Amino acid sequence: MTSSPPSGSDRQSAFDRLDPEIRRWIWEQKWEELRDVQDRAISAVLDGSSDVLIAAATAAGKTEAAFLPILTATAGRKERGFSVLYVSPLKALINDQFRRLDQLCERLGVDTVRWHGDAPQSAKDRARRNPRGVMLITPESIEAMLVRRPGEAKAMLGSMDFVVIDELHAFMRGPRGLHLASLLRRLDALGGKRARRVGLSATIGDLHKAAAWLSPHAPSSVAIVQSGSDAPELRLQIRAYVDPVDTEDPDALEVDGKSIALDHIADHIFENLRGSNNLVFGGSRRRVEAVADRLRARSERADVPNEFFPHHGSLSKELREELEARLKSSELPTTGIATTTLELGIDIGSVKSVAQIGAPRSIASLRQRLGRSGRRQGVPAVLRIYVRERTVRLDGDPLDSLRLEVVRAAAAIRLLLEKFVEPQSPEGAVATVVLHQTLSVITQVGGDRADRLYEAVCGAGPLSTFPKQDYVTLLRAMASPEAGLVEQAPDGTVMLGRNGERLTSGRDFYAIFSTDQEWRLVTAGRTLGTMPISNPVGVGGIVSFAGQRWKIVAVDDAAKVIEVARHASGKIPKFDGVANEPVHDLLSERMRDILASDDMPAYLDANAAAYLLEGRQAFRDMELDRTRVLRAGRDTHVLTWTGTEMNSVLALALASAGLECSVLDIGVTVVDASPVEVAGMLGQIAAAPPSLEDLSEFVMNLRTEKYDDYVPEGLLRRTWVAARRDESLRLRDLASLLCRDQG
């Protein structure tokens, strides 16, 4: 989307409308002019009375775009209480923004205070005594304030004029976004005045959904300020490497006496990225460490100072901040090797290139990463994707020869150039958030009638999709003797129960997310290890773990234990399984397009181009343009070329008919079944597709969110079903397509 540049007189007038002190500050900053986004945001904030959504690339000056007019509008405020609340998903971002805002605000005589777990207590105490100006806060700290000091919350945040939500896209999916939406609604209710909301977002995602998040009651009234498309020139390369035939662990730290693909990738990074600032995204902590270690070793061997450093969630804050500071200062050339930790807007200055190890699974994420490169005008953004393929073995899986890593990388680039972004999927965490917010509201007000609690939590906004009937069911479960979360007084008032007291008084209560829930894999009384499982698994399902295939014998949802038995059939597939981030339908579909077409993208290096030719040849040899059911030893692959969600539903449908399945990026593998058997089953599904309600009985790990253990199972099943209406409708067509194509 583009916008015409504003005329000179408009530009002049927007600037002139700012507070005189702010104009002086702008002159002192030696800004030559206001950015387009800032210019238009000034009008949107000062002219309108609606909420405002500012969507622009990183470093386009979004923060100033919001704050210059907001500070102008609130300059004369005399009323006690904070006038502006700035909410951020990260403490580090709050610290960055505080540094940027504080000096401007000081000029204006406006107080600013950081309010998060690591912020200085003395400043908070000062703000408590004299609440005014701008508060920068995390959702969790809002929660803590409402629960611990509701009176103080009202005095400080009960009469705000504006709420600024930074990195809005980070709140658009997942329970944390629902949590924040609920908190903002509760803040509005404190003083009976709704603060105007200003959302800041990168140019990703669906703007109308973002507007609906900001203003659930009036999404079309939101003023949308989007930056003109000044996307820099993009330089792309996909580079392919191969692991030797006997590579056991392609992410190993060190392999004696031989080079694996990761060694060659490290060589290329060392030779091409040294001497400048860059970001390398590694995908997993383990791989990040393996790459960082190789680069450090290369620096030592070459007798040059190391300039490659890891960055991920398991590293201490000190180590991470050291790297961030080094990147930002630009004094020494620095390359950060990160998981997703450097994706969000922490200020790290500009980098020369972005690299990614492994084919992308999410275009939204790829775009976000790319946004970190080429941030200066006239400088091209540089993206390198390093993919690794295996040496194909004669006794290997036939899908190996399709070269799906190279194909997925090419498909991702195609979608990137098509400007595709995954829409956020329907939210499954509603019940957990409703339960959490119910406990929180009870703690805040001391207790209330059930109907008033429902109104306070679900009366409007994203939680209003939770039906009143379900709320009654949920409250009953919370009041049960086993749960003990709430109890009801004779006059009908719902109050905290014993467990409710315990839960709400703990430090862990403030966040709606739980730290990684690991499932323990047990076989014959022996623990194999732990693994996180995010996709539905059921008894009879197949998982790979510790280099083996396992069949699930039993699932203990409460204890998070999966009992497995060794499963002897076939080889472990050599491609990514489901424990990865799910892929979208279109990515899978484009993978098939790439294999079925003939054009050779210019951005493939010689190896990648050769693998793509090989994959296309295999695609033709196996006649995959005609057939979608493929024998692989004793197993059968069903190639749907759709995304993970659809494949999971198909796998459940097959499992409900007694087949053992595992889910692939591009389809489903049916274990120990012939193509004829599978085709017959698909025919039955096409003729009489099982209902999603029936299939939900086969999903064993419904409890994925923090407080799901307290949510009645039937309610979770309904939520699961509701989130998959689309897949349910497509099941019949998909099944008939699959058995029709069966050669």
Added chain:
DNA sequence: GACCTGCTGCGGGATG
């Protein structure tokens, strides 16, 4: 074999 995000209140001790 994905990844990431957050945290009160209080008491004790050191420091200015």
